Amino acid sequence: MIDHLYAALDQEGIFAFRDDEELDIGQPISSKLMEAILVSRILLVVISRNYASLTWCLDELTAIVECMEDRGQRVFPIFYDVDPCDVRKQTGWFEQAFVVHEERFKDDSEKEKMQKWRAALTRVANLSGFHLQNRYESKFIQEIVGKIVNELSSTIQQPHSDDLGLVGINFGLEEIMKLCSATDEGNDVVFVGIWGMGGVGKTTLAQAFYDKISDQFRDKCFLKNVREISTREGIVALTKELLFSILKRMDVHDSEIRHRLCRKKVLIILDDVDTLEQLRALVGSNNWFGRGSRIIITIRDKQLLIAHHVDRCYKVKELRSDDAFKLFSWKAFKNDHPPKDYIELSHNFVNYSKGLPLAIKVLGSFLCGLSLQEWDSAFSRIQENLDKDIMSALRISFDGLHEKEKQIFLDIACFFKGQDRDEVTILLEGFGFDPIIGIIALIRKSLITILGSRLWMHDLLQEMGWELVRGECLNKPGNRSRLWESADALDLLKYHEGSDAVQGIVLSLPQEQKEQLKRDALSNMKKLRFLRISNVLLPLGLSYLSTELRALEWHGYPLKLLPTGFPSEKLVQLDLCGSHIKHLWKGFRCVDKLKSIDLKDSASLIETPDFTGVPNLEKLILEGCTKLSKVHPSISNLRCLRLLNMKNCKSLQITSWDISLESLEIFNLSGCARLKRFPEIVGDMNCLSEIYLDRSGIEEFPVSFERLTGHIVGHGSLQKYFQNSKCHFKFDKA
Numbered sequence: 001m002i003d004h005l006y007a008a009l010d011q012e013g014i015f016a017f018r019d020d021e022e023l024d025i026g027q028p029i030s031s032k033l034m035e036a037i038l039v040s041r042i043l044l045v046v047i048s049r050n051y052a053s054l055t056w057c058l059d060e061l062t063a064i065v066e067c068m069e070d071r072g073q074r075v076f077p078i079f080y081d082v083d084p085c086d087v088r089k090q091t092g093w094f095e096q097a098f099v100v101h102e103e104r105f106k107d108d109s110e111k112e113k114m115q116k117w118r119a120a121l122t123r124v125a126n127l128s129g130f131h132l133q134n135r136y137e138s139k140f141i142q143e144i145v146g147k148i149v150n151e152l153s154s155t156i157q158q159p160h161s162d163d164l165g166l167v168g169i170n171f172g173l174e175e176i177m178k179l180c181s182a183t184d185e186g187n188d189v190v191f192v193g194i195w196g197m198g199g200v201g202k203t204t205l206a207q208a209f210y211d212k213i214s215d216q217f218r219d220k221c222f223l224k225n226v227r228e229i230s231t232r233e234g235i236v237a238l239t240k241e242l243l244f245s246i247l248k249r250m251d252v253h254d255s256e257i258r259h260r261l262c263r264k265k266v267l268i269i270l271d272d273v274d275t276l277e278q279l280r281a282l283v284g285s286n287n288w289f290g291r292g293s294r295i296i297i298t299i300r301d302k303q304l305l306i307a308h309h310v311d312r313c314y315k316v317k318e319l320r321s322d323d324a325f326k327l328f329s330w331k332a333f334k335n336d337h338p339p340k341d342y343i344e345l346s347h348n349f350v351n352y353s354k355g356l357p358l359a360i361k362v363l364g365s366f367l368c369g370l371s372l373q374e375w376d377s378a379f380s381r382i383q384e385n386l387d388k389d390i391m392s393a394l395r396i397s398f399d400g401l402h403e404k405e406k407q408i409f410l411d412i413a414c415f416f417k418g419q420d421r422d423e424v425t426i427l428l429e430g431f432g433f434d435p436i437i438g439i440i441a442l443i444r445k446s447l448i449t450i451l452g453s454r455l456w457m458h459d460l461l462q463e464m465g466w467e468l469v470r471g472e473c474l475n476k477p478g479n480r481s482r483l484w485e486s487a488d489a490l491d492l493l494k495y496h497e498g499s500d501a502v503q504g505i506v507l508s509l510p511q512e513q514k515e516q517l518k519r520d521a522l523s524n525m526k527k528l529r530f531l532r533i534s535n536v537l538l539p540l541g542l543s544y545l546s547t548e549l550r551a552l553e554w555h556g557y558p559l560k561l562l563p564t565g566f567p568s569e570k571l572v573q574l575d576l577c578g579s580h581i582k583h584l585w586k587g588f589r590c591v592d593k594l595k596s597i598d599l600k601d602s603a604s605l606i607e608t609p610d611f612t613g614v615p616n617l618e619k620l621i622l623e624g625c626t627k628l629s630k631v632h633p634s635i636s637n638l639r640c641l642r643l644l645n646m647k648n649c650k651s652l653q654i655t656s657w658d659i660s661l662e663s664l665e666i667f668n669l670s671g672c673a674r675l676k677r678f679p680e681i682v683g684d685m686n687c688l689s690e691i692y693l694d695r696s697g698i699e700e701f702p703v704s705f706e707r708l709t710g711h712i713v714g715h716g717s718l719q720k721y722f723q724n725s726k727c728h729f730k731f732d733k734a
Helices: 002-011 031-039 055-071 084-089 093-104 108-125 137-157 170-179 202-216 226-233 235-247 254-261 276-282 302-307 321-333 340-353 357-367 372-384 390-399 403-416 421-430 435-444 459-470 486-494 633-637 703-707 716-722
Strands: 042-047 074-079 190-195 219-223 266-273 294-299 313-315 449-451 454-456 504-508 530-534 551-555 573-575 596-598 619-621 643-645 666-668 690-692 709-715 726-732
Touching: 002 042, 002 137, 031 055, 042 055, 042 137, 055 074, 055 108, 074 084, 074 108, 074 137, 084 093, 084 108, 093 108, 137 202, 170 190, 170 202, 170 313, 190 202, 190 302, 202 219, 202 266, 202 294, 219 235, 226 235, 226 266, 226 276, 235 266, 235 276, 266 276, 276 302, 294 302, 302 313, 321 340, 321 357, 340 357, 340 372, 340 390, 357 372, 357 390, 357 459, 372 390, 390 459, 403 421, 403 435, 403 459, 403 504, 403 530, 421 435, 421 454, 421 573, 486 504
Parallel strands: 042 074, 190 294, 190 313, 219 266, 266 294, 504 530, 530 551, 551 573, 573 596, 596 619, 619 643, 643 666, 666 690, 690 709, 709 726
Antiparallel strands: 449 454
16 A cells, blocks of 8 residues: 555655665664654654554654654554554554563563553554545545645645745745736646746745645646756656656657647646757647646746747745845744844844845854854855855855765765765765765755755755865866866866876766777876766777776776776776676675676676675676676675666576575566576575566476565466465566
8 A cells, every 4th residue: 555655645746755674673763764754744654453563663653753742743644454443552463563572572671662662652543544444445545645735735825934945935926826827818828937046946936836736736747957857868858757747657759748738737847947948848838738737937047938938927036134034044043033142143144145045044054053153253254255156155054064074065066966865875885974974964054955865956056066176176177076077077088187186087978979088098097986987989998997996887888898906895886887898807806895786788798707705785787688698606695685687688598596695675587588497595585575587488496486475577377386375476468
């Protein structure tokens, strides 16, 4: 049920954090989970029959109840196949669970924890919630989602703090509502442009509008960061996202868009548009959409709205002084008014920010918790800057970071904006930083945000980060710590202009542009720790890669071998998708920090290396390695491996292969046409939840296979093997 509920909330544009990781007994709640609990406006607790038997669930519930009582957060219990009375009194299934706990936990501290668990269950069971009883699950989920939508809509009307940046937004919201009011023109489709300078609150206003009226539309899409995604992934990616949000399918050609959407009443928000091409491709004209549709566009350049014939426009202005002061106070003091001793300085900072919400938030977050003397010092530093521009206000917050937090901020600005938080965290750990604490610190200081599972920052903050790096050496990019612009990176590599100052390089060239590099292109960069590169040729080979590299992402790597002496013992991530690698390495190599290897579509790879020296590997992706025929037996010793993807390894022929991968969650052998026998399973593989065998040649299974549980996709002839197993089998009709 949780998967369906999560998907239903997502379709309504509601971001839901779902904790997928079970905690070991005695392990504290992760900072990521605790942060999600603290910032959530509504907390849903799904209580099923085995809920009380899971200590990590009870620990989370205790934290949720504490937040509810201390912070006033809304909590709704969902009783799934259980009686709320059993939860309240700990009878039935819940009594059985606590009998086990009492046998297991004998210490006084453990008994005290059990009392907290019981109190939390009783407290939550007394709340008004949702009870499945004998209803259809689909209707049950609709009821829950409807309630959540109404709750969120009601909280939008009268914001009491700046938690969502809503201070001073009511006037702008009313103006947008007026502009979107019904007309007598044509098919009653309304386009509205929201324009203004960066950091003035265009996205916040669009989000507030979306939250206020989205329940009036069945089909809707909030397409965020159009400029960024268009630059990185192209218009096609944006089109697919728009179609999927509205049509709930992606197998629709561009030529069908108008035909499919013209019958639908849709709400579409295009956030941060910067080209006419984006507007024409995504929201061509009024006749693309059905009656009553509303199209909202946030943009910096009003001229683009005029060119696209959007005549209803609203300019977002800076906050009025009283609203600016209130927003600043919430960020600095968690109250709508400062203490008496801070009033004058607060006015000084607010006046300096010139009503720009981004500057107010960043300054207020930076000053929160500092002494009066530190406030005086900070304002003196700002006044020293003769330009007194927005960047100076933002810079003071950066200057107040610890050194490693500064490095994390600059890495995100230059390399990792928009990427998955968990994946970036692994890399930052490999760089020697403390990313969990560092990322939380940056969030608290309003320097970054989390969108879904991705790290994000405002354009102006990213531009500040870029300027800080450029300022390290204005005239010679080769003496800067980070290079992210293709022109700078390409010149550095082609003309051998690197130095020990360079720590990271991104060079992503378009597919049609192929550049040749010399053998010693990377030789001068001994401190290089991050390299992401694609579409370059090495006609004379490559003589050197830094042994300081923690992450190497070289798509289309053109050589059959990596340079002698590499991979480095410090390497955390190795991504050589589409490479010409024949042997990754030969013999034993100690790469004990390596967590991810991705060799997808490396068509020349014929065998895997010895994995004995890679004990901490978590992901191994060999999909599309069509010549791969040999897998080194040491693969069975990878105790930390969670993902093993060998999809479409068409030459794979394993006659004897034992596996004992206790952490493995996903095992993909789809399309391995020559593979006839599934490997023998040694030991427990209780984590394995997904196995893909469709289009494989597998016809024989060991007896040990019956012990597996999880979801299996395979061809229909295999179904007979799973009649007595605990697996859920789905056969491939093709």
